[in-house]
Amino acid sequence: MQIKSVGIEALVIIGGDGTFAGGMIFNKEFNFPLIGIPATIDNDIFGTNFTIGYDTALNTVVEAIDKIRDTASSHKRLFFIEVMGRDAGHIALNVGVGAGAEEILIPEENLGLDRLLQSLRRSKKSGKSSSIVVVAEGDKIGKNVFELRDYVEEHLPEYEVRVSVLGHLQRGGSPSCFDRVLASRMGVKAVESILEGKTNYMVGSINNKMELTSLEKAVKSHSKINKELLRVSDIMST
Amino acid sequence: MQIKSVGIEALVIIGGDGTFAGGMIFNKEFNFPLIGIPATIDNDIFGTNFTIGYDTALNTVVEAIDKIRDTASSHKRLFFIEVMGRDAGHIALNVGVGAGAEEILIPEENLGLDRLLQSLRRSKKSGKSSSIVVVAEGDKIGKNVFELRDYVEEHLPEYEVRVSVLGHLQRGGSPSCFDRVLASRMGVKAVESILEGKTNYMVGSINNKMELTSLEKAVKSHSKINKELLRVSDIMST
Amino acid sequence: MQIKSVGIEALVIIGGDGTFAGGMIFNKEFNFPLIGIPATIDNDIFGTNFTIGYDTALNTVVEAIDKIRDTASSHKRLFFIEVMGRDAGHIALNVGVGAGAEEILIPEENLGLDRLLQSLRRSKKSGKSSSIVVVAEGDKIGKNVFELRDYVEEHLPEYEVRVSVLGHLQRGGSPSCFDRVLASRMGVKAVESILEGKTNYMVGSINNKMELTSLEKAVKSHSKINKELLRVSDIMST
Amino acid sequence: MQIKSVGIEALVIIGGDGTFAGGMIFNKEFNFPLIGIPATIDNDIFGTNFTIGYDTALNTVVEAIDKIRDTASSHKRLFFIEVMGRDAGHIALNVGVGAGAEEILIPEENLGLDRLLQSLRRSKKSGKSSSIVVVAEGDKIGKNVFELRDYVEEHLPEYEVRVSVLGHLQRGGSPSCFDRVLASRMGVKAVESILEGKTNYMVGSINNKMELTSLEKAVKSHSKINKELLRVSDIMST
Numbered sequence: 001m002q003i004k005s006v007g008i009e010a011l012v013i014i015g016g017d018g019t020f021a022g023g024m025i026f027n028k029e030f031n032f033p034l035i036g037i038p039a040t041i042d043n044d045i046f047g048t049n050f051t052i053g054y055d056t057a058l059n060t061v062v063e064a065i066d067k068i069r070d071t072a073s074s075h076k077r078l079f080f081i082e083v084m085g086r087d088a089g090h091i092a093l094n095v096g097v098g099a100g101a102e103e104i105l106i107p108e109e110n111l112g113l114d115r116l117l118q119s120l121r122r123s124k125k126s127g128k129s130s131s132i133v134v135v136a137e138g139d140k141i142g143k144n145v146f147e148l149r150d151y152v153e154e155h156l157p158e159y160e161v162r163v164s165v166l167g168h169l170q171r172g173g174s175p176s177c178f179d180r181v182l183a184s185r186m187g188v189k190a191v192e193s194i195l196e197g198k199t200n201y202m203v204g205s206i207n208n209k210m211e212l213t214s215l216e217k218a219v220k221s222h223s224k225i226n227k228e229l230l231r232v233s234d235i236m237s238t
Numbered sequence: 239m240q241i242k243s244v245g246i247e248a249l250v251i252i253g254g255d256g257t258f259a260g261g262m263i264f265n266k267e268f269n270f271p272l273i274g275i276p277a278t279i280d281n282d283i284f285g286t287n288f289t290i291g292y293d294t295a296l297n298t299v300v301e302a303i304d305k306i307r308d309t310a311s312s313h314k315r316l317f318f319i320e321v322m323g324r325d326a327g328h329i330a331l332n333v334g335v336g337a338g339a340e341e342i343l344i345p346e347e348n349l350g351l352d353r354l355l356q357s358l359r360r361s362k363k364s365g366k367s368s369s370i371v372v373v374a375e376g377d378k379i380g381k382n383v384f385e386l387r388d389y390v391e392e393h394l395p396e397y398e399v400r401v402s403v404l405g406h407l408q409r410g411g412s413p414s415c416f417d418r419v420l421a422s423r424m425g426v427k428a429v430e431s432i433l434e435g436k437t438n439y440m441v442g443s444i445n446n447k448m449e450l451t452s453l454e455k456a457v458k459s460h461s462k463i464n465k466e467l468l469r470v471s472d473i474m475s476t
Numbered sequence: 477m478q479i480k481s482v483g484i485e486a487l488v489i490i491g492g493d494g495t496f497a498g499g500m501i502f503n504k505e506f507n508f509p510l511i512g513i514p515a516t517i518d519n520d521i522f523g524t525n526f527t528i529g530y531d532t533a534l535n536t537v538v539e540a541i542d543k544i545r546d547t548a549s550s551h552k553r554l555f556f557i558e559v560m561g562r563d564a565g566h567i568a569l570n571v572g573v574g575a576g577a578e579e580i581l582i583p584e585e586n587l588g589l590d591r592l593l594q595s596l597r598r599s600k601k602s603g604k605s606s607s608i609v610v611v612a613e614g615d616k617i618g619k620n621v622f623e624l625r626d627y628v629e630e631h632l633p634e635y636e637v638r639v640s641v642l643g644h645l646q647r648g649g650s651p652s653c654f655d656r657v658l659a660s661r662m663g664v665k666a667v668e669s670i671l672e673g674k675t676n677y678m679v680g681s682i683n684n685k686m687e688l689t690s691l692e693k694a695v696k697s698h699s700k701i702n703k704e705l706l707r708v709s710d711i712m713s714t
Numbered sequence: 715m716q717i718k719s720v721g722i723e724a725l726v727i728i729g730g731d732g733t734f735a736g737g738m739i740f741n742k743e744f745n746f747p748l749i750g751i752p753a754t755i756d757n758d759i760f761g762t763n764f765t766i767g768y769d770t771a772l773n774t775v776v777e778a779i780d781k782i783r784d785t786a787s788s789h790k791r792l793f794f795i796e797v798m799g800r801d802a803g804h805i806a807l808n809v810g811v812g813a814g815a816e817e818i819l820i821p822e823e824n825l826g827l828d829r830l831l832q833s834l835r836r837s838k839k840s841g842k843s844s845s846i847v848v849v850a851e852g853d854k855i856g857k858n859v860f861e862l863r864d865y866v867e868e869h870l871p872e873y874e875v876r877v878s879v880l881g882h883l884q885r886g887g888s889p890s891c892f893d894r895v896l897a898s899r900m901g902v903k904a905v906e907s908i909l910e911g912k913t914n915y916m917v918g919s920i921n922n923k924m925e926l927t928s929l930e931k932a933v934k935s936h937s938k939i940n941k942e943l944l945r946v947s948d949i950m951s952t
Contacts, residue, residue, distance in 0.1 A: 293892060
């Protein structure tokens with residue numbers, strides 16, 4: 001095995017589900033020790049409260065929504081903002097609360113088109129100067145953001161709907177301090193775990209402590225959405 | 239006329255073509271003195287090198303493209319970024335040069351689909367790690383950015399195309415220093431012009447001096463794209 | 477009491493130690509129910525892992541240090557950056573790790589001038605292109621940042637030292653997503669606690685759950701520096 | 715001469731006065747063709763309206779001042795912000811106008827301590843919630859920013875003065891779109907000038923056109939402060 005012949009004794013693999021699953025195959029085939037570090041903007045990895053990149057992405061999206069709201073001065077304007085998250089609504093839910101969205105559509109919950117229309121009607125009646133709807137890519141309504149726009153414009157003709165698809169800009173940018181400190185702590189923990197002979201684990205931040213979870217478990221499960229935040233969002237947007 | 243009865247003797251109107259055209263109707267009907275200040279992110283007003291908001295929008299878009307490029311590490315990735323500009327390509331052209339785009343599609347020029355494909359093939363051969371195409375809303379190819387994606391993926395199947403539609407986030411954000419200084423200078427000039435009895439003009443910044451152009455002329459013409467920049471873009475992207 | 481006569485039944489007080497101490501006096505004198513929400517960039521409040529404003533300040537400072545490092549291309553340059561923190565080193569320690577500072581001087585630990593000089597000599601030998609030292613206002617060495625500069629330039633004449641005193645810019649700026657979500661959750665918890673008759677508490681985020689701590693306890697104690705982070709900083713900077 | 719032996723036929727030198735002066739010595743000694751490109755945040759080069767880096771620095775400083783103003787809610791607070799500019803007040807003057815400073819102290823004008831105190835007294839009477847004074851490093855009053863603070867606190871004891879010394883963070887950061895486009899245009903012009911045999915010139919942007927100025931002239935003179943902006947500043951701050 002070439003990797004051993006150059007003196008590499010263990011690998012630190014950084015990524016999400018796919019990276020870890022690949023790593024485990026590699027590990028089984030060659031019995032080569034690994035430690036995983038969770039890094040994905042989606043924050044959907046079991047065994048850690050936070051993945052590297054997630055906090056940075058939240059700030060990027062909130063800044064984008066702030067800029068959209070700056071010009072949302074007409075009460076007939078409705079903004080649909082598509083954010084990343086095919087399987088997990090962590091980004092949508094957090095930026096929705098952080099940016100004061102009227103509605104948040106996430107993969108974990110099927111709000112339903114009826115409730116969306118109701119909510120927008122109510123928002124309009126309450127005299128809000130503008131409405132922002134955050135839509136995760138994988139939202140359960142089953143329409144993409146342009147189909148949603150057409151649907152809403154048809155049923156609520158008093159609205160002009162504008163769409164932003166943030167796309168890959170959510171993956172870039174200079175990392176937040178939180179992400180840098182998290183990455184530094186995880187890196188140190190990963191190396192120390194290897195030195196202690198503990199491998200085939202993923203490093204996670206649980207309750208602000210560095211903890212190890214077996215890679216197998218990390219790949220099999222997913223982190224759950226914070227139900228409290230759904231409630232906070234409902235309270236804040238009414 | 240109510241506006242006179244409360245002691246208002248002149249109006250400073252701030253906006254683009256529509257605002258000025260409306261102001262001129264108002265002026266003709268009521269013979270009420272006006273001064274216009276050009277403020278639109280599109281920078282397409284005759285009689286000024288720069289409109290208020292334009293420089294801020296350029297920075298916003300360049301920042302967004304920088305974030306997209308951060309993750310564009312695979313040479314099979316192609317990013318189409320739609321920016322504002324239904325009738326004018328000032329934003330697309332400047333951010334395209336500023337962010338090193340491979341191609342820039344603007345309303346003023348019909349590049350043609352063939353040349354686009356050629357250019358992308360050439361870019362791929364040259365070993366670039368990623369390609370970014372900036373598309374103004376009103377580009378002359380006559381396809382929207384999603385139709386363009388489908389067309390390119392069909393003809394260049396080796397590419398995975400990703401789309402960002404920046405939308406109204408381009409209109410917001412904290413103003414750049416350039417825009418603030420421009421706005422302060424235009425505001426002072428507008429008030430001083432009124433005090434000197436010069437009205438029905440638009441204030442403009444021409445060669446870094448505050449100059450007056452008749453509102454009528456400002457509305458009838460449009461600022462032209464900088465041809466030198468088209469050439470710079472061609473040189474930089476090859 | 478006027479506040480009752482207008483129908484106010486409880487107060488949510490937002491701030492740090494001083495605010496809470498004042499609130500408790502008010503509470504004792506008038507027996508008026510209160511809930512405290514911790515908001516200070518210093519993050520030194522007992523009963524919560526995070527105070528509102530702290531995460532935003534960390535990002536602001538890290539961005540500033542990044543800009544300083546951009547130009548730190550000469551290996552003879554040394555940058556001393558004074559950050560807030562008269563009694564607590566949370567900001568200095570986290571931004572120091574986040575921005576890769578060579579040394580971090582905090583109120584909780586007296587590094588000593590000798591070790592500072594040693595560390596800078598070692599950093600120079602290791603061929604680093606520049607060195608950044610983060611200094612909390614209340615660092616225990618007992619010299620202000622300009623006196624430190626003079627001391628270091630005298631003892632390490634091969635260095636040119638540059639100083640930035642960030643000052644109050646650390647208190648401003650648009651809040652990070654983390655701070656917004658934290659503030660929303662704390663606000664909801666505060667109101668719900670009042671409705672449940674639980675008052676004279678401070679809302680805190682402990683292990684990512686909203687928890688109550690008596691205001692008295694919150695005022696008497698302080699949050700401790702994270703010792704693990706001191707170790708991470710030592711490891712990362714050598 | 716080694717540089718010729720490896721096939722280099724001309725140099726494009728990028729920098730300020732010092733770079734150009736050095737280049738001219740090199741040119742005289744070896745008769746080696748040069749083209750200069752002006753790049754300094756100070757914008758004090760003759761032969762160009764804008765130097766590369768200047769626009770980016772203006773935005774950096776205005777952002778910093780915005781953050782300071784965010785917390786300047788008490789009318790007893792006075793902020794002195796030291797910005798770069800030992801010999802030229804371009805940065806101070808533009809950010810002062812852009813951020814709405816009450817006073818701007820620059821090397822080109824000696825405002826005098828008396829007028830500063832007068833202005834601050836007037837600002838206080840007018841009920842402003844806070845006052846910001848921008849101080850160029852090389853301001854002509856002859857006191858550094860901390861001595862100024864002490865002087866003002868002694869003579870206007872009703873004020874609490876806070877100081878920020880922005881330092882080298884003004885030199886870093888991601889370039890603005892304006893600076894990127896300027897740099898691209900200057901680069902193209904520099905290469906084209908060399909190809910046309912026009913050397914020992916500096917490329918400049920004059921009235922938005924790329925123009926050549928002899929390096930000798932560029933080094934001997936300096937760009938002047940915009941007097942109109944001094945007037946705008948006076949009008950805006952009263």
